[in-house]
Amino acid sequence: MPTTTTTTPADEARAAELLTLGAATVGEAGGRPMRARVRAAWPGARLCAPVLTVRCTPGDNLAIHVAVARAPRAALVVTVGDDEEHGYWGEVLTTAARTGGIAGLVIEGGVRDVAAVQAVGFPVFSTMVALKGTTKHQGGEVGAPVEVGGVRVCTGDWVVADSDGVAVIAADMLDEVTAASRARAQKESRLFEELRAGRSTLELLGLDPSPVDVSEPEV
Numbered sequence: 001m002p003t004t005t006t007t008t009p010a011d012e013a014r015a016a017e018l019l020t021l022g023a024a025t026v027g028e029a030g031g032r033p034m035r036a037r038v039r040a041a042w043p044g045a046r047l048c049a050p051v052l053t054v055r056c057t058p059g060d061n062l063a064i065h066v067a068v069a070r071a072p073r074a075a076l077v078v079t080v081g082d083d084e085e086h087g088y089w090g091e092v093l094t095t096a097a098r099t100g101g102i103a104g105l106v107i108e109g110g111v112r113d114v115a116a117v118q119a120v121g122f123p124v125f126s127t128m129v130a131l132k133g134t135t136k137h138q139g140g141e142v143g144a145p146v147e148v149g150g151v152r153v154c155t156g157d158w159v160v161a162d163s164d165g166v167a168v169i170a171a172d173m174l175d176e177v178t179a180a181s182r183a184r185a186q187k188e189s190r191l192f193e194e195l196r197a198g199r200s201t202l203e204l205l206g207l208d209p210s211p212v213d214v215s216e217p218e219v
Contacts, residue, residue: 031167034149049103058083063140080109087112
């Protein structure tokens, strides 16, 4: 499996557009939303980049250290198995990742040193903050498919993450999902204009209100 990924100016332009569109729009336009428990480790974190996958042995983060050394410009997407009560990522790895050009981290597991990570603006999305440290000598995998947040993720897929959550775009769907997200955003822009003009969501979305019992207010 590949252990490196690169980006081009076209990738950077796409990342900027997808970040502007946002994870919620992408997740409604063909991207695959991760479970809600995978969320920003600090307020305002935003991430969009191609993925390098990592599988750790529970309680050990050696595979993450290997990935950081080999993945310039990638977003690491990490599974740690069924033992999440460790801080698999912290200030040391953040410093190494920023120096090496890593775009960010999505992990179904714990992280720590959150204040230090936030201070340098490194985007991290995790399921928890956990103080307990890990070992660094057991095996793992870098580059193989993983399941994170209920979504199967492969190296070369893209991740879009912000305050709404995390969405994954399959590599072979990137153009299609980008176009669909753009169209959805344009449609919503027109919807907002109509709402501000006084039209109702029932009318604009073609909703049937009949299943809802509405009591007349007492006078």
